Every structure is written in C-alpha cells, then in structure tokens.
Amino acid sequence: MRLYEALGLILFLSLVNINHAWRNFYRGRGVGGNLGYPPRGVKLQGRISNDHVSTEWFTQKLDHFQPNDLRAWKQRYYVNDEFYDAQKGGPVFLMIGGEGEATIKWMTQGTWIDYAKKFGALCFQLEHRYYGKSHPTKDLSTKNLQYLTSQQALADLAYFISSMNEQYKLPSNVKWIAFGGSYPGSLAAWLRNKYPHLVHGAMSASGPLLAEIDFFDYFRVVDEALATYSDDCVSAVKQGTQQVGILLLHMVGQRNINQKFNLCDPIEKSIDNHNDIANFFEVLAGNFAGVVQYNKDNRQGSNNITIDTLCDIMTNQDLGPPVPRLAEVNSLILNATNQTCLDYKYDKMIASLRNISWDSETAEGGRQWTYQTCIEFGFFQSSTYKPQVFGDSFPADFFIQQCVDIFGMKYNASFLEDAVERTNILYGALNIDVSNVVFVHGSIDPWHALGITKTVNQNAPAIYIEGTAHCANMYPERGDDLPALKAARVQVANLIDSWLRL
Ligand SMILES: *[C@@H]1O[C@H](CO)[C@@H](O)[C@H](O)[C@H]1NC(C)=O
Ligand SMILES: *[C@@H]1O[C@H](CO)[C@@H](O)[C@H](O)[C@H]1NC(C)=O
C-alpha cells in the first residue's frame, strides 16, 4: 500500500532502473504494490524447490455484476502443491494479489509458506485484475478502468475458489484460508465477509478498512515513529522543512535549493506553480514516509536505510543546519533509488499517469492504484495533520486535483466524497462483521491508523505489534526479529489451527 498511499506522488519517469526493493516504497507509495517482495536467496528450513510451483491462467469474467456481459479474459495465478496433504484433508491457502505484480517468490517464501508446511496446505496466489500480467482490457483508458474495483476483484476471488474446488476435485468440506497484506489485507477480510461459504478464515495484515479522503494521520504516525529515535530528529525535520520554505522566497535561496537537493529542473521557474511546489515538499516528506513504512522489515533488498539512518543524519550538527541535513537525506534516497536528480515537475508526473498503454511505466500499478484511490478509497496522505512537521503544502485537495487531472473533471471532490462513503457502506469500515479473521498491524506502520488494532470481536481478534512496520509478519523470519513479531507469527498459526478445527 503505498497502500499506499496511498497516493503519494511518484516520479515514474525516473523509476526505470530502480530495483523492486526500492520501488516498493518510493515516496512512501507502492509502485509495484505496498507489500514488498520476500528477500532473495533466503534459505528456509527444509527443502524448497520450484518443481512444485507453476504459473497458470484462469478464464475470468470481465463484469461479475452484469449477467448479460459474457466477455472473459485470462487471469494469472500460481500454485504450489509441495506441502499439500490431501490424505489428512489439508486446507487451501490463498494469497491475494494486490496493487502490483503478483510475484512467484511468495510461492516458496514467507510466513504463509511456513504455515502451509505446518498444516499441509495447497497454496494458490491469484493476481489482482489490472495488475501485473492480468489484463482484462486492451488498455488502461479511463473507460476500460470501469471494471477495476475491489468488488470485481472479490468476485474474481470467489469464482476462482469455486473453480479450483472443481478442478482439483477438493472435498466439499475443504477449508480455504485467505492471506493478504496491505490492500490485499483489506480484501482478505472483505472476502470472508462477503463470501463466507467459500472462505473459512483470513489473515489480514496492515489492511486499511476505513476509506477516507484526507488520510492526515499517515504523517502523524510517521512523525511519532521518528520521535521514537528522538524529539530532536522531529524538530530538525520540522525546522529544515520550514527553512526550505523560506529559502524558496528569494532567488539566492532558490539557487541554493536547486543545487543542494539536486533538482532536475531549476525551481525558479516553478515558484508560481503551486503544484510543483506541493510536489517538491511531498517528495521531501515521502523520503521519510517510505523509510518509516518499511523500517527494518525482511523484504528483498539490502533495505538498510532505516529510521536510525535518517535520524542520525537529521541530528548530526557536523552537517550544518537542518537544511543541509535534509538535503543529505534526499541525496541518500536519490542514490539508493538510482535517480540522478530529483524530478518534482507536476505536469510530467500527470502526463505519465495519463498514459493508457500496458507498456507504460505507470502501468506497473501507479495509474491503476491512483484510479482506485480516486474512485473507492481516497487514502490521500496529506500534510493536514498538526503539528506540521513536513509543512502544509500538500493538502488533500492537491491529491483530488490529481484525480481530476488524470481521469477527468468528473472525479472531483464531491465525486470522491460519495465514492468513499460508498466503500464504507459496502464493507462496514471499522464495524465490519466477520469471524475467523485476524487483523495484524504494526505500531510504526502508518496504515494501522485506518485498520482494526484492538480486539472487539473475539472471533476476529487484532494483533498490534509494538515496533514493527508494514506487513512485517508476512516476511520470512529473521533471527533478530522483535520478540513481539515472533510471538505474532505463532499467535496467527494458533488461530489458523483453531479455525481449521471448527
Ligand atoms: C543502480 O545502478 C547500478 C549501476 O547501474 C546497479 O548496479 C544497481 O543494482 C542499481 N541499484 C538499484 C537499487 O537499482
Ligand atoms: C547500505 O548497503 C549498501 C550496499 O551493501 C552500502 O553501499 C551502503 O553504504 C549502506 N548504506 C547505509 C546507510 O548503511
């Protein structure tokens, strides 16, 4: 998720050479989806081979809610039958694909695979429509995107389950358990809610259940996470941001910013362009958001830039006043993402997001996920919260403007208000009524602010892990995982065990 993001801003143009580890949290937004990939080459206990993993295609309906519409398309899925114990009546585990390409790496790695071994489960992963190689329409025109909704995606999952039950001749009492992290974490809970006859239980990690236009709490949690290092770190970020604002007021300051922050285009020409300035401040904030959201998780990639790294810089007086420290953080992130300069131009970003070709860079998920935020979720990570550590330059209206600029006049503020209300009515938001679901969140993951973090319903408990980031419990175990994270993994296994006995 950036579930993203939400929708932070993305400079897709410069993303070509960025590897997936970094792409995933670029500017706090999921370009390939908010759930990262498991690390490469991690040796798990026992034998893991790819011999049991295959890539398959499923004939799926285009529009589940229009019985007259018989159009179909091919949806990608992966299977791993290595651990399936049919004799003991093993369950079926379903990893739900999200707002990026579904990776085959999850078929042999991750906590759910450890669970699959334990319970003798048959494993599937279904790629989400419109992402990766699952292309329901010939392009991504706004008209064609009408079939991109979470309701359609849930119906895809329902058809898929029903069809696999037949294809694999699974017993009529077979138990499907869904897994998902970030937006798919929401889908996992919604799937159990909407199709309880098909899905027996669900592990919902870091799933935002409350749709909200102005997700200002996002940066509140980022701020709190930086404060776990020290209050000095937070105040240096705040001062640095304020001073950048002051430097932008005059020519000498502007030139200084160009050079220190390595801007691709001189900022002098953008001073009167609100969108460029908003974009620039949003990138600076995103540098911190991305690192916080994925702090010390066990994703693919060296992933060694952490809250500590950024705060070490922000509190290092040898680097000079807060502005050069902020610039150093920026330089670190630019280098790590192989960007030669910082591209903050709004029009360029919008142009790339308007590209409707499957071959465009934004088709990796940026255009699709932005569309979903504009017609279903909002989730806009604005600068509205107080105190404004990251300035006040990117309010929710800035993101609504993007919906209009990318998809058309219709997608304005009143449209979005109705859209978000609709989502909350259809799914129940934080009042969702489910059983056999576990909601897992981490305290430093900003997304927990829109999820269920306290157990209200004993049949759908919450596990709130102190100190961990986005979807941490889904990645493979590591020796230095926090004890609370280790305990959460065990607790989820115990819950699954209890559901399977029901
Ligand atoms: C950055 O580019 C270098 C050289 O082209 C490459 O070796 C490295 O893997 C790239 N890093 C990332 C994060 O993409
Ligand atoms: C992160 O790891 C890379 C490659 O292993 C190394 O070059 C870089 O200095 C490290 N960065 C930090 C902040 O530790």
Ligand SMILES: *[C@@H]1O[C@H](CO)[C@@H](O)[C@H](O)[C@H]1NC(C)=O
């Ligand atoms: C980023 O890379 C440039 C060019 O290689 C280098 O001069 C600079 O020190 C690097 N900055 C950081 C923070 O690593």
Ligand SMILES: *[C@@H]1O[C@H](CO)[C@@H](O)[C@H](O)[C@H]1NC(C)=O
């Ligand atoms: C869209 O992206 C494709 C692939 O990168 C490119 O060839 C095409 O020119 C772009 N279209 C527009 C209108 O920019």
Ligand SMILES: *[C@@H]1O[C@H](CO)[C@@H](O)[C@H](O)[C@H]1NC(C)=O
């Ligand atoms: C949004 O657009 C609709 C027409 O599509 C219009 O009736 C409405 O007044 C607009 N609302 C705002 C807040 O601009």
